[in-house]
Structure formats: C-alpha cells, structure tokens
Amino acid sequence: MSHQSHLSSEPRQVPKVSGAGSFEVPGAVLSYLQEGQGQAVLVVGSSVYYPRTFSTGLRSACRLIYMDLRHFARKTGAGRMDAMSLRTYCEDIEAMRSALDLERVVLVGHSHHGNVALEYAKRYPHRVSRLVLIGTPPCNVSRTLEAGQRYWDVNASGARKAALARSRGLLDEAALAELPPGEAFVTRYLADGPCYWYDMHYDAEPLWQGVPIDTNAFTAFRNFFVDYQFAWSSEELPAPVLVVMGRHDYVVPPSLWESRLSDLPPVTYRLLDHSGHTPQLEETEAFDRLLLEWLRLDQP
Numbered sequence: 001m002s003h004q005s006h007l008s009s010e011p012r013q014v015p016k017v018s019g020a021g022s023f024e025v026p027g028a029v030l031s032y033l034q035e036g037q038g039q040a041v042l043v044v045g046s047s048v049y050y051p052r053t054f055s056t057g058l059r060s061a062c063r064l065i066y067m068d069l070r071h072f073a074r075k076t077g078a079g080r081m082d083a084m085s086l087r088t089y090c091e092d093i094e095a096m097r098s099a100l101d102l103e104r105v106v107l108v109g110h111s112h113h114g115n116v117a118l119e120y121a122k123r124y125p126h127r128v129s130r131l132v133l134i135g136t137p138p139c140n141v142s143r144t145l146e147a148g149q150r151y152w153d154v155n156a157s158g159a160r161k162a163a164l165a166r167s168r169g170l171l172d173e174a175a176l177a178e179l180p181p182g183e184a185f186v187t188r189y190l191a192d193g194p195c196y197w198y199d200m201h202y203d204a205e206p207l208w209q210g211v212p213i214d215t216n217a218f219t220a221f222r223n224f225f226v227d228y229q230f231a232w233s234s235e236e237l238p239a240p241v242l243v244v245m246g247r248h249d250y251v252v253p254p255s256l257w258e259s260r261l262s263d264l265p266p267v268t269y270r271l272l273d274h275s276g277h278t279p280q281l282e283e284t285e286a287f288d289r290l291l292l293e294w295l296r297l298d299q300p
Contacts, residue, residue, distance in 0.1 A: 020047070023099060025092060027084075028073040028214065032096060033066045035059045039295065042105040044093055044120075045113035046072040048211045053110075053281040057288050062106075062295075067096050069116065071218035072211055084217065086224050090120040097127060106295065108132040111252065111277065112225060122236050130295065131241045135277045137252045138260045140228045144252060151253035152195065163201065164194040182213030195250040197276040234265045241267040242294050246275030246282065268294060 022031040033047045036059030043050050047066040058064060069089055093116070097105060107128045109117030114136025121128040137144040152161075168191050176184045186208045194200040245254040254271050261269060270290055275282040 028070045030068045030073050035064050038062045040102050040105045043108045052207050055284045071214050071221045074212045075214045084220050086119050089116050090123050093120045104129045106130045110134040128239045131239050134244045135252050138230045141225045147253050147256050152250045160194050160200050167191045181215035198248040198274050198282050243267050243269045245271050246279045247273045248276045251277050
C-alpha cells in the first residue's frame with residue numbers, strides 16, 4: 001500500500017450547526033455528534049461508539065464533538081481502499097474541524113485512533129491545543145501483539161485466562177462465516193472481552209449497537225500501522241500530550257508506554273489501576289478528574 005496516494009477529503013455538504021450532522025467523502029459518509037458546552041474536545045473514531053464511553057459529566061465542562069473515521073462510517077460504494085492512507089484520515093479530520101468552525105481543539109484518540117490523532121497533530125500543530133491518547137499503542141502492530149501476549153502470560157490471572165478460553169470456545173466458526181463481516185468482527189471482539197476489560201465478564205455488546213463497520217476499510221486502516229513509526233519532536237508537536245492507560249489492558253499493555261517514555265518528548269502519563277483498554281468508561285470519575293485537571297494546567 002502506498003502511503004503517498006490519498007483520497008480527497010473535501011466535504012460536499014456540511015451543515016454548520018450544533019447537534020448531529022454528516023458529510024460525504026469518497027467511499028463513505030462521515031457523521032458527527034456534538035454535546036455539551038465549553039472548550040472544544042474532538043474525539044475521533046466513531047460518532048456512535050465513543051459517546052457511550054465518555055461520561056455525561058464531561059458534557060457540562062466541555063463541548064465534546066465525536067466524528068467518524070472511514071472504517072466506522074456508512075459506506076457509499078465509491079472510493080478505493082488501496083488509495084487510502086493516514087494522510088487521508090488526517091485530511092478528513094481537518095475537513096471536519098474547518099466545517100465546524102473550530103479554531104483549535106483538544107484532540108482525543110482511543111486505541112489506534114490515537115495514532116491517527118497524533119499524525120493529525122503533527123501535520124496541523126496550530127490546530128491542536130492539547131492531545132489526549134487513551135490506550136494508544138506507541139509502536140507498530142507486530143510489537144503491540146507481541147507485548148500484549150507477554151503481558152497477558154505474566155499478568156493475567158488464572159480466572160481471567162479461563163474466562164477467555166471459555167468465551168473463545170463458544171465461538172462457532174461455521175456460524176461466524178455466515179454472518180455479515182461487521183457482525184462477525186463484533187462477535188469476535190466480544191469473545192475477547194477478558195483481554196479488553198478490567199471486568200472480565202463485562203458485556204460490551206450495547207456499545208456496538210448501530211455502529212456501521214466497513215471491514216474492508218478497517219483492514220486498510222490496520223495496515224497503516226504494519227510499518228508504523230511512532231515518534232514526534234517537540235518542534236513539530238508543541239502541544240501538551242496526556243497518555244492514559246489501563247493496568248488491565250492486555251491488548252495494548254501499559255508496559256509498551258513504560259518502555260518508550262524515556263525516548264519520547266515529555267508527556268503526562270497516567271496508569272489507572274482498575275481499567276482495561278477503555279479507562280474513560282471503566283473508571284469514569286478518575287478519568288474525568290484527571291482530564292479536567294490536566295486541561296486546566298497552565299490556564300490563566
């Protein structure tokens with residue numbers, strides 16, 4: 001896949017109003033949702049999934065804007081997956097920022113969406129006042145998978161390992177093959193719940209209800225990070241960076257960040273003890289307090 005080629009992200013129709021809206025890019029319709037008031041906080045990834053993971057309390061302190069990226073957006077049938085790149089995704093974010101008349105934003109990305117947020121912040125540093133990375137891998141896919149397996153082997157309890165074996169054992173491969181690809185993806189994700197959640201029995205299915213999943217775009221998205229180099233300099237990204245990880249994240253283990261902190265520009269790093277991959281949902285009060293206190297730092 002060439003990372004030089006890219007699709008245009010220029011919006012064709014953008015309602016400049018609060019609440020919900022969408023605009024079309026080649027191959028997809030990107031939706032957004034705005035909630036709350038105050039400082040603009042742009043959460044990239046899904047306008048359906050992520051509002052379910054951030055607390056209502058934040059909406060009284062921040063103007064939260066959630067936007068789709070192409071793999072979690074309604075597909076239109078146009079556009080080529082082999083022409084899509086991280087640059088494409090960054091241009092989508094810039095198109096959304098411009099359409100909503102956001103001068104500068106606090107940019108938030110969870111998991112690999114944090115990698116997209118970082119790349120946008122490097123390309124458009126004057127548009128990002130602060131960057132928040134939650135459960136984001138600071139390396140490529142293979143290193144993440146290897147570190148996750150090691151962390152699981154050493155740190156997962158016997159009960160957690162047994163829970164994962166049971167849930168995976170219940171998967172019916174023949175039945176999965178008959179499902180639409182998006183449903184099969186979610187079914188496998190749910191079966192791996194003990195790897196993702198502090199509560200190994202947590203039912204994440206409601207989070208996925210109504211989320212459009214373009215599995216071809218998702219595969220292309222994952223391929224962005226096969227040879228990905230996670231790095232930045234203070235000159236190209238002057239905005240403060242907050243990194244939040246969960247101690248029980250066996251997919252993107254905190255050990256990855258702890259091994260990288262010495263060779264990256266200074267960040268505010270916080271590890272939440274009773275969280276897995278989604279600390280903003282699993283430790284709502286602790287996460288909200290941490291985020292709001294950090295946003296107030298150096299403010300007049």
